[in-house]
Amino acid sequence: DGGITQSPKYLFRKEGQNVTLSCEQNLNHDAMYWYRQDPGQGLRLIYYSQIVNDFQKGDIAEGYSVSREKKESFPLTVTSAQKNPTAFYLCASSPGQGNDYNSPLHFGNGTRLTVT
Amino acid sequence: QQQVKQSPQSLIVQKGGISIINCAYENTAFDYFPWYQQFPGKGPALLIAIRPDVSEKKEGRFTISFNKSAKQFSLHIMDSQPGDSATYFCAASISFGNEKLTFGTGTRLTIIP
Numbered sequence: 716d717g718g719i720t721q722s723p724k725y726l727f728r729k730e731g732q733n734v735t736l737s738c739e740q741n742l743n744h745d746a747m748y749w750y751r752q753d754p755g756q757g758l759r760l761i762y763y764s765q766i767v768n769d770f771q772k773g774d775i776a777e778g779y780s781v782s783r784e785k786k787e788s789f790p791l792t793v794t795s796a797q798k799n800p801t802a803f804y805l806c807a808s809s810p811g812q813g814n815d816y817n818s819p820l821h822f823g824n825g826t827r828l829t830v831t
Numbered sequence: 832q833q834q835v836k837q838s839p840q841s842l843i844v845q846k847g848g849i850s851i852i853n854c855a856y857e858n859t860a861f862d863y864f865p866w867y868q869q870f871p872g873k874g875p876a877l878l879i880a881i882r883p884d885v886s887e888k889k890e891g892r893f894t895i896s897f898n899k900s901a902k903q904f905s906l907h908i909m910d911s912q913p914g915d916s917a918t919y920f921c922a923a924s925i926s927f928g929n930e931k932l933t934f935g936t937g938t939r940l941t942i943i944p
Binding site: 719746748755756757758759760763765771773805807809818819820822823824825 | 867
């Protein structure tokens with residue numbers, strides 16, 4: 716079964732600690748994305764990567780970092796600089812730019828991060 | 832800056848009724864308008880999408896109506912079923928760029944028996 720795996724489903728951290736969220740895909744997609752979902756605010760783009768070893772900031776990148784060393788993996792680190800890190804984080808992928816521009820985003824089932 | 836405004840925030844519809852969710856946008860460069868459906872604890876999934884060269888697209892019980900001059904588009908769910916209870920997001924983007932996809936704030940739909 717092809718898809719996106721996000722782990723863990725729930726994550727708890729103390730304020731001041733960095734935390735890394737995992738995202739793995741076996742869809743052979745070039746592009747990967749990280750979104751943050753907060754109640755009443757929809758989905759907001761944090762970072763995206765269209766190809767291995769390259770990534771770009773989205774609308775709310777401050778306090779986050781990413782890497783894209785392998786096509787299948789796009790981990791997100793929530794740093795202590797992120798002022799409001801508690802949220803539901805969604806990873807997504809798509810075939811990538813240059814393909815059918817109607818190709819949908821495929822989402823994982825998310826990681827709910829709670830920072831206290 | 833909210834480029835896609837979605838309403839209502841929540842909606843309760845009786846089984847068998849019609850559910851209607853509305854979205855409005857400002858950026859006239861948008862030319863791709865998808866709707867995503869999200870069940871609790873899951874990621875969103877594409878439900879249906881439309882391009883502005885048509886005014887309506889239907890897939891089963893789901894229909895998108897598009898009004899280019901008014902810069903509005905809406906999702907209609909006919910014969911709504913309890914299994915349709917979910918959060919629905921409209922979105923808009925410019926061609927060739929999922930990274931340019933702007934989401935609405937979501938509508939939590941509840942279908943009651």
